[in-house]
Amino acid sequence: MIEKRYKEAFERATDERKEKILEVGIEEFSSKGYENANINVIAKNAGISIGLMYKYFATKEDLFITCLEHGMKILDDALEEIMQCDDKLLVKTERLIRTTCAHSKKNANYIKMYNEITSGRDSDFAKNLAGEIEGSTSRKYITSIAQALAKGDVREDLDPRMFAFFLDNLLIALQFSYTCDYYKERFKIYTGVDVEEMNDEQIIKQLLKFIESAFTFEKK
Amino acid sequence: MIEKRYKEAFERATDERKEKILEVGIEEFSSKGYENANINVIAKNAGISIGLMYKYFATKEDLFITCLEHGMKILDDALEEIMQCDDKLLVKTERLIRTTCAHSKKNANYIKMYNEITSGRDSDFAKNLAGEIEGSTSRKYITSIAQALAKGDVREDLDPRMFAFFLDNLLIALQFSYTCDYYKERFKIYTGVDVEEMNDEQIIKQLLKFIESAFTFEKK
Amino acid sequence: MIEKRYKEAFERATDERKEKILEVGIEEFSSKGYENANINVIAKNAGISIGLMYKYFATKEDLFITCLEHGMKILDDALEEIMQCDDKLLVKTERLIRTTCAHSKKNANYIKMYNEITSGRDSDFAKNLAGEIEGSTSRKYITSIAQALAKGDVREDLDPRMFAFFLDNLLIALQFSYTCDYYKERFKIYTGVDVEEMNDEQIIKQLLKFIESAFTFEKK
Amino acid sequence: MIEKRYKEAFERATDERKEKILEVGIEEFSSKGYENANINVIAKNAGISIGLMYKYFATKEDLFITCLEHGMKILDDALEEIMQCDDKLLVKTERLIRTTCAHSKKNANYIKMYNEITSGRDSDFAKNLAGEIEGSTSRKYITSIAQALAKGDVREDLDPRMFAFFLDNLLIALQFSYTCDYYKERFKIYTGVDVEEMNDEQIIKQLLKFIESAFTFEKK
DNA sequence: GATGAATGAGGTTTCATTCAT
DNA sequence: GATGAATGAAACCTCATTCAT
Numbered sequence: 022m023i024e025k026r027y028k029e030a031f032e033r034a035t036d037e038r039k040e041k042i043l044e045v046g047i048e049e050f051s052s053k054g055y056e057n058a059n060i061n062v063i064a065k066n067a068g069i070s071i072g073l074m075y076k077y078f079a080t081k082e083d084l085f086i087t088c089l090e091h092g093m094k095i096l097d098d099a100l101e102e103i104m105q106c107d108d109k110l111l112v113k114t115e116r117l118i119r120t121t122c123a124h125s126k127k128n129a130n131y132i133k134m135y136n137e138i139t140s141g142r143d144s145d146f147a148k149n150l151a152g153e154i155e156g157s158t159s160r161k162y163i164t165s166i167a168q169a170l171a172k173g174d175v176r177e178d179l180d181p182r183m184f185a186f187f188l189d190n191l192l193i194a195l196q197f198s199y200t201c202d203y204y205k206e207r208f209k210i211y212t213g214v215d216v217e218e219m220n221d222e223q224i225i226k227q228l229l230k231f232i233e234s235a236f237t238f239e240k241k
Numbered sequence: 242m243i244e245k246r247y248k249e250a251f252e253r254a255t256d257e258r259k260e261k262i263l264e265v266g267i268e269e270f271s272s273k274g275y276e277n278a279n280i281n282v283i284a285k286n287a288g289i290s291i292g293l294m295y296k297y298f299a300t301k302e303d304l305f306i307t308c309l310e311h312g313m314k315i316l317d318d319a320l321e322e323i324m325q326c327d328d329k330l331l332v333k334t335e336r337l338i339r340t341t342c343a344h345s346k347k348n349a350n351y352i353k354m355y356n357e358i359t360s361g362r363d364s365d366f367a368k369n370l371a372g373e374i375e376g377s378t379s380r381k382y383i384t385s386i387a388q389a390l391a392k393g394d395v396r397e398d399l400d401p402r403m404f405a406f407f408l409d410n411l412l413i414a415l416q417f418s419y420t421c422d423y424y425k426e427r428f429k430i431y432t433g434v435d436v437e438e439m440n441d442e443q444i445i446k447q448l449l450k451f452i453e454s455a456f457t458f459e460k461k
Numbered sequence: 462m463i464e465k466r467y468k469e470a471f472e473r474a475t476d477e478r479k480e481k482i483l484e485v486g487i488e489e490f491s492s493k494g495y496e497n498a499n500i501n502v503i504a505k506n507a508g509i510s511i512g513l514m515y516k517y518f519a520t521k522e523d524l525f526i527t528c529l530e531h532g533m534k535i536l537d538d539a540l541e542e543i544m545q546c547d548d549k550l551l552v553k554t555e556r557l558i559r560t561t562c563a564h565s566k567k568n569a570n571y572i573k574m575y576n577e578i579t580s581g582r583d584s585d586f587a588k589n590l591a592g593e594i595e596g597s598t599s600r601k602y603i604t605s606i607a608q609a610l611a612k613g614d615v616r617e618d619l620d621p622r623m624f625a626f627f628l629d630n631l632l633i634a635l636q637f638s639y640t641c642d643y644y645k646e647r648f649k650i651y652t653g654v655d656v657e658e659m660n661d662e663q664i665i666k667q668l669l670k671f672i673e674s675a676f677t678f679e680k681k
Numbered sequence: 682m683i684e685k686r687y688k689e690a691f692e693r694a695t696d697e698r699k700e701k702i703l704e705v706g707i708e709e710f711s712s713k714g715y716e717n718a719n720i721n722v723i724a725k726n727a728g729i730s731i732g733l734m735y736k737y738f739a740t741k742e743d744l745f746i747t748c749l750e751h752g753m754k755i756l757d758d759a760l761e762e763i764m765q766c767d768d769k770l771l772v773k774t775e776r777l778i779r780t781t782c783a784h785s786k787k788n789a790n791y792i793k794m795y796n797e798i799t800s801g802r803d804s805d806f807a808k809n810l811a812g813e814i815e816g817s818t819s820r821k822y823i824t825s826i827a828q829a830l831a832k833g834d835v836r837e838d839l840d841p842r843m844f845a846f847f848l849d850n851l852l853i854a855l856q857f858s859y860t861c862d863y864y865k866e867r868f869k870i871y872t873g874v875d876v877e878e879m880n881d882e883q884i885i886k887q888l889l890k891f892i893e894s895a896f897t898f899e900k901k
Numbered sequence: 902g903a904t905g906a907a908t909g910a911g912g913t914t915t916c917a918t919t920c921a922t
Numbered sequence: 923g924a925t926g927a928a929t930g931a932a933a934c935c936t937c938a939t940t941c942a943t
Binding site: 033069070076 | 905908
């Protein structure tokens with residue numbers, strides 16, 4: 022479904038090389054941002070010539086997208102696992118938050134790239150990316166909430182799509198707070214504690230509390 | 242507290258000119274992003290020479306920050322008004338959401354600039370900005386929640402700072418969804434409706450419901 | 462007499478392959494010009510590897526020359542047939558013009574390549590090419606005119622070499638006008654009609670009239 | 682009528698600088714051809730920075746066109762002078778040929794650039810250029826011939842536009858033979874003499890004879 | 902014979918910033 | 923205060939050619 026943004030030559034490269042290029046690319050893009058990232062540097066750090074880089078990717082943008090999708094896939098796979106099981110929504114949610122915390126730490130660079138794309142750049146580009154990236158995640162959330170609604174596990178008057186949206190907003194903000202400099206500082210300003218020194222469990226507990234209430238609240 | 246990033250010459254300029262420069266700058270930065278914005282173009286569109294521009298601002302970054310703060314101030318003033326009154330937290334919250342929607346539409350460019358700074362750029366830069374921008378907002382939120390907690394208007398077991406954080410996360414995501422291309426598309430993917438065609442009241446109602454529950458929920 | 466510009470390996474290739482390479486090369490060179498033609502693309506379109514291409518031709522220039530000569534040979538063969546017969550000069554000339562029109566349409570790409578070489582490139586290169594290409598044609602023209610002069614078929618005071626030169630100038634210009642974009646437009650500007658929509662006979666008639674007069678004019 | 686291809690900044694430059702840039706540009710383009718010409722070299726030789734070069738011309742192509750038009754203007758002005766007078770067509774023609782010879786020697790580089798544009802490059806580009814360049818020349822020729830026709834100075838059965846076309850073909854070929862390496866060598870092959878060592882008068886005499894006959898011939 | 906992965910020099914273009922006037 | 927001409931480093935991308943297999 023996602024259009025590939027690499028050339029066939031890239032497919033033919035060894036796994037080791039492919040991995041190296043993406044790793045180096047993600048490092049460069051996530052640390053410097055799209056505009057300031059330098060393809061020549063990526064090629065050099067990946068141990069290949071710039072000419073070969075362009076045999077693999079037609080443009081800087083294509084390389085960026087490919088790096089991005091590589092990261093997104095990893096995040097999406099983790100999500101897939103959580104959402105597939107049969108647990109109740111609140112259990113799923115807890116695991117979701119927990120996984121989000123864990124992954125954000127491990128895959129900080131992917132999150133940074135994701136943050137990068139949400140700003141700047143032209144409109145059409147943004148739209149295409151949003152479709153590619155948010156599509157599968159949103160479906161999973163919406164389905165889970167709709168199922169819970171059918172089972173009576175959540176309050177009757179909630180709109181599944183809208184609540185899925187709010188839920189993801191909270192999770193995205195959490196991801197950024199774990200990884201992106203600006204959001205990290207913001208986290209500290211709000212909570213008074215550096216995110217790296219805070220006990221994950223406390224965040225998880227509070228956020229879960231927040232979401233749980235929203236889902237199951239009943240007017241007295 | 243906020244270090245000014247313009248030179249004294251800028252202060253001496255006429256209000257009209259100051260306004261024009263910031264307006265044009267905000268337009269350029271928000272539409273093209275920081276890296277792709279062109280300071281020579283801003284000068285030309287503002288009707289001054291590039292030389293004078295550098296008499297006013299030492300670097301591109303300084304101009305950007307000054308534009309940013311100009312926008313932030315407007316947003317902050319609106320917030321100030323809402324938060325100062327004596328209403329209950331939930332009433333405040335509703336007005337907060339409502340104002341956020343209205344302002345996002347009117348001041349889309351400020352929000353875009355805000356989104357721009359949360360990505361890319363170097364660490365120290367991000368930290369300083371976060372401090373400048375998030376400080377006053379966060380204090381208002383935290384204070385309001387703490388007061389509500391003292392009055393017994395919200396559940397006893399919530400952490401005011403953490404909940405203020407979650408609240409702001411939801412509001413920021415809403416702002417971006419109203420203004421930034423990527424988030425606009427994401428909104429559509431989640432809700433099925435284009436944000437520009439959706440009735441604000443529905444968003445407000447659902448989001449308020451979400452937050453209200455989180456604040457006042459009580460275990461049965 | 463003409464130095465070959467291909468390696469021995471090319472001679473050993475099958476006729477089919479040789480033909481394909483030259484055909485594809487001529488297409489690429491004539492449509493993009495020498496500098497913008499891409500030898501890697503030619504190899505791919507000819508169905509061989511770039512490595513093999515360099516087994517056949519030492520450089521891009523050699524491939525170009527070989528393509529060029531292939532085209533020239535075809536044009537030259539047609540000329541040979543016309544000039545060999547025993548007809549009077551004016552009859553020959555008419556057939557020459559007629560053939561030129563016909564061939565220009567059929568072998569547009571060869572003409573384009575020919576046009577390409579008359580510009581740019583370095584001096585020695587140009588000289589060698591001119592010698593290779595113009596030699597046999599010029600001899601045929603000059604001989605024919607000299608014979609006509611000896612027979613009294615043309616005015617006594619003409620210089621055979623110079624008139625051959627003028628004749629060929631007119632024919633070359635005609636060829637270009639049938640094939641090269643610039644000259645095609647120029648033709649339209651002069652005549653008011655698109656060369657592709659004009660009746661060949663009209664051009665032939667007028668040009669023949671022009672040349673006939675030049676050859677046979679006698680002061681009253 | 683001709684769209685300018687330089688920026689306003691170029692107009693504001695001193696005449697000395699404008700002249701220098703065009704002179705150096707013409708030298709570079711005519712000696713190396715469009716593709717191989719190097720803007721950096723032109724800038725350096727003109728004594729300005731590359732950045733300023735791009736303040737004057739948006740692209741390499743624009744610089745090229747401007748150089749080209751500068752050369753064309755000089756040629757056109759000379760033509761204008763000749764064609765405006767009231768002399769008979771044959772007198773005009775003689776002066777035309779004579780001027781062409783003289784100018785070709787003096788302005789060899791302009792002719793080379795002109796030759797350069799007649800090949801390669803894309804179709805639309807070629808068409809626009811042809812319109813700009815050939816338009817005024819062709820009008821002058823056609824008008825002069827038509828007038829001569831009306832006065833009975835030339836044979837009745839000639840088509841003014843077509844004969845103007847043939848006439849210009851001969852003149853263009855002559856120009857190229859004086860200036861472009863390939864055509865120079867071709868001239869030598871045809872006439873047996875190096876164009877630079879040949880007496881202009883002989884060429885002029887023969888060509889005039891050729892054209893005169895074509896114009897005034899009458900069937901016996 | 903045949904492949905095609907790999908190289909890297911080199912060219913066009915952009916734009917933040919300076920400084921003489 | 924105000925101008926805007928001038929700078930030049932630096933980035934993306936192309937493609938002829940090589941060579942190990």
